[in-house]
Amino acid sequence: MDTASPAAIDVEEIHKSFGNVEVLKGVSMTAHRGDVISMLGSSGSGKSTFLRCLNLLEIPNAGTVAVNGETIAMKTAKNGLPEPADMKQVARIRTKLGMVFQSFNLWSHMTIMENVIEAPVHVLKIPRTEAIERAEAILHKVGMYERRDYYPSHTSGGQQQRAAIARALAMEPDVMLFDEPTSSLDPELVGEVLKVIRDLADDGATMIVVTHEVGFAREVSSHTVFLHEGRIEEQGKPKEIFANPSTQRFRQFLSSNL
Amino acid sequence: MDFQVIIDSMPSLLEGMVLTIQITFLSLVIGFAMAIPLALMRVSKNPLLWMPAYGYIFFFRGTPLLVQLFLIYFGGGQFREQLEMLGLWVFFREAYFCAVFSLALNTAGYTAEILRGAIGAVPTGEIEAAKACGMHGQLLYRRIVLPKAFRLAIQAYSNEVVFLFQATSLVSIITLMDLTGYARVIVARTFDIYEIYITAALLYLCVTYGILYVFKKVEHRWSAHLRQRDTDDVDEAAITASMH
Ligand SMILES: Nc1ncnc2c1ncn2[C@@H]1O[C@H](COP(=O)(O)OP(=O)(O)OP(=O)(O)O)[C@@H](O)[C@H]1O
Ligand SMILES: [Mg+2]
Numbered sequence: 001m002d003t004a005s006p007a008a009i010d011v012e013e014i015h016k017s018f019g020n021v022e023v024l025k026g027v028s029m030t031a032h033r034g035d036v037i038s039m040l041g042s043s044g045s046g047k048s049t050f051l052r053c054l055n056l057l058e059i060p061n062a063g064t065v066a067v068n069g070e071t072i073a074m075k076t077a078k079n080g081l082p083e084p085a086d087m088k089q090v091a092r093i094r095t096k097l098g099m100v101f102q103s104f105n106l107w108s109h110m111t112i113m114e115n116v117i118e119a120p121v122h123v124l125k126i127p128r129t130e131a132i133e134r135a136e137a138i139l140h141k142v143g144m145y146e147r148r149d150y151y152p153s154h155t156s157g158g159q160q161q162r163a164a165i166a167r168a169l170a171m172e173p174d175v176m177l178f179d180e181p182t183s184s185l186d187p188e189l190v191g192e193v194l195k196v197i198r199d200l201a202d203d204g205a206t207m208i209v210v211t212h213e214v215g216f217a218r219e220v221s222s223h224t225v226f227l228h229e230g231r232i233e234e235q236g237k238p239k240e241i242f243a244n245p246s247t248q249r250f251r252q253f254l255s256s257n258l
Numbered sequence: 259m260d261f262q263v264i265i266d267s268m269p270s271l272l273e274g275m276v277l278t279i280q281i282t283f284l285s286l287v288i289g290f291a292m293a294i295p296l297a298l299m300r301v302s303k304n305p306l307l308w309m310p311a312y313g314y315i316f317f318f319r320g321t322p323l324l325v326q327l328f329l330i331y332f333g334g335g336q337f338r339e340q341l342e343m344l345g346l347w348v349f350f351r352e353a354y355f356c357a358v359f360s361l362a363l364n365t366a367g368y369t370a371e372i373l374r375g376a377i378g379a380v381p382t383g384e385i386e387a388a389k390a391c392g393m394h395g396q397l398l399y400r401r402i403v404l405p406k407a408f409r410l411a412i413q414a415y416s417n418e419v420v421f422l423f424q425a426t427s428l429v430s431i432i433t434l435m436d437l438t439g440y441a442r443v444i445v446a447r448t449f450d451i452y453e454i455y456i457t458a459a460l461l462y463l464c465v466t467y468g469i470l471y472v473f474k475k476v477e478h479r480w481s482a483h484l485r486q487r488d489t490d491d492v493d494e495a496a497i498t499a500s501m502h
Contacts, residue, residue: 057386087394095392105383107402108483109409119391122401151483164387171391 006069008033008206009097009175014053014063016046016230023049024060025230031175031208036201038217038238039210041227042253047210048102050227051179054208055097056090059083067093068174095123098168102180104160106152112139112163113148116170124171131170138166142196158189162196169200176200178209214257218242226250263450264457267440271454274440275461281436282423284358289365289422296366297373298399311370318367324428326364331356331432357429365422372418376411377403409480416473420466427462437461 007030016024023046031037041047052058054065056072059082065072072093073085084090106115116135120126126134139145142162152160161181168176178197182190194216201207201220211217217224218238226234226241226249234241234250245251299311318326334341334350341347349355380403388402430439441458445451 055390057389091389091392091394094390097390099387099390101383101387103383105381105387107384107387107406108381109406109480118401119388119393122397123392150487153483154487167387167391 005033007031007066008035008068009054009208010066010069011054012064012066014050014065015061016049016053016058017061023230024053026063027227027230027232028063029208029225029232031206033174033206034204035206035223036221037208037223037225038221039208039225039227040212040214040217040253040257045227046230047227048179051099051177051208051210054177055094055099056084057099067096091123095119095171096174098171098173098176100161100164100168100176100178100181102183104152104157104164104184106160106164106167108152111149111151112144112155112166115152115163116148116167119167120170135166135170138169139163141199142166142169143192156189157185158192161185161193165193165196165200174206176205176207178207178211180210180212183212212257214242214254226253228253260450260453263448263453267444267448267454267457270440270444271437271457271461274435274437275465277434278423278426278436278438279465281354281357281361281426281429281434282419285361285365285422285426286419288358288362289369292362292366293369293373294404296370297377300370300374301377315367315371315374318364319371323360323364323425324431327357327360327428327432330360330363353429353432353434357426357432357434361422361426361429364425365418368418368421369415372411372414373407375414376407379410380406412473412477412480416470416477419469419473423466423469424462 009029009031011027011029013026013028014024015022015026027046027050029037039047039050049058053060053063056065061082064074070093073089074082075085077083106112107118110118113132113135116139117128117131120131120134121128136145136148139148142165144159144162144166147155147159147163152163155163165176165181181197182193185193190213194213197207197209198216198220209217209221221238224235224238224241225232226247228249234245234247241250242254245254296311296314299307300315302308302311330350331353334356338347338350341350349359384406385398385403388398393401426436427438429436430442433439435443437458441454445454448454
């Protein structure tokens with residue numbers, strides 16, 4: 001862990017409401033370079049919402065997000081709700097946050113290779129040949145090189161998710177955000193995706209992983225956060241809190257998820 | 259059936275067909291170019307943008323094309339002085355211009371509506387993935403939203419193109435010598451109603467078939483991801499090996 005330079009991502013007191021329902025009630029989190037933070041919580045506890053607030057796919061009602069020390073500037077819109085002050089800044093910061101979705105969300109009309117080079121070429125303006133070279137290396141890493149010319153629909157769910165990880169990695173992000181990357185996969189395909197994420201962790205990637213895979217969280221993450229009804233109910237080193245959960249709710253969660 | 263009549267009238271009918279195709283093509287190009295901004299305005303959340311687009315689409319879909327054609331051709335004459343002042347009379351006095359103008363405005367309305375539906379049908383997740391990669395605004399539309407929307411719209415759009423092609427037969431009413439225009443003139447002279455109109459109908463049919471054929475080709479190219487992969491040239495063993 002490198003604490004001298006600014007945190008890779010620093011989130012302060014995020015609040016988010018949908019209508020009258022407050023889904024996030026002040027959630028803070030800091031990830032330094034190389035941290036792997038796993039986020040657990042039962043369905044509806046606000047995990048996806050939290051992750052989506054980090055790259056402003058969801059606009060928080062209050063709180064701040066800073067990536068590499070740069071705080072995303074917000075202003076108050078006419079309707080009184082906050083909105084990003086500068087969409088260009090948001091777009092730039094999003095390039096530093098690689099997001100992997102539960103349902104892959106690959107661009108279905110493009111081949112795997114086209115998916116992976118799309119944003120490097122058109123957002124980062126990397127020359128096409130260079131982007132392809134980089135993409136080939138990444139696709140090798142996630143075991144999708146042989147499938148590079150396939151359309152997503154011609155590959156399995158596990159392969160699509162590995163391609164989606166490759167797409168995010170191709171932007172060379174500072175932080176990877178995973179939202180239940182294995183939840184929509186058949187059980188026999190979960191392993192291959194978890195292996196890719198584990199390899200990334202071993203390579204020192206900074207990651208926030210929302211997951212239902214308790215075993216995976218325990219083995220791979222450096223820090224675990226348990227979210228309950230929009231608040232962090234318990235957090236700590238996985239070795240400690242899994243062995244000795246201090247709250248009743250986390251204990252219940254663990255016993256029903258093992 | 260008098261085949262000699264058909265043979266004799268063929269050169270004129272084909273000349274008419276050239277005008278028919280010209281008018282169709284020009285109206286489509288102009289109409290499509292207008293439809294994209296109209297559709298983008300229509301899906302905007304800003305009332306200053308979506309309301310005019312809504313009104314435009316509502317008017318051109320809600321009134322008969324023939325009425326629109328008359329409004330522009332005869333209505334233009336009513337405002338001759340004003341149009342002359344604006345230097346636009348040279349256009350509005352030409353039946354050709356009025357025909358292309360009204361067909362283009364009409365197809366722009368329909369095409370915008372088709373595109374609006376298609377833009378709305380682009381999967382949210384794929385748009386979010388693009389945003390998460392740092393795409394926004396124009397780039398997002400140019401690279402992801404519109405290419406996907408075109409694929410979703412192409413079938414409905416091919417219908418619109420065929421409809422417009424056939425609707426061009428209305429321009430013969432404002433004196434243009436398109437295929438229908440020539441057919442009417444020849445029939446008025448020779449009274450060979452069946453021979454001439456059946457020939458004209460068959461000519462329309464041929465071109466319609468051509469249009470549908472081209473769209474089918476494009477659609478096929480655009481939908482490779484929706485079909486089964488035709489060749490499996492990948493060594494499955496190599497894939498499994500590379501994963502471990
Ligand atoms: N766009 C939205 N509009 C209204 N309510 C929403 C919206 N998105 C999420 N919610 C609500 O916010 C709450 C938290 O949702 P969220 O998706 O963050 O939960 P989660 O912890 O990711 O659950 P899961 O494990 O099922 O994915 C839920 O009650 C959900 O119904
Ligand atoms: Mg979720």
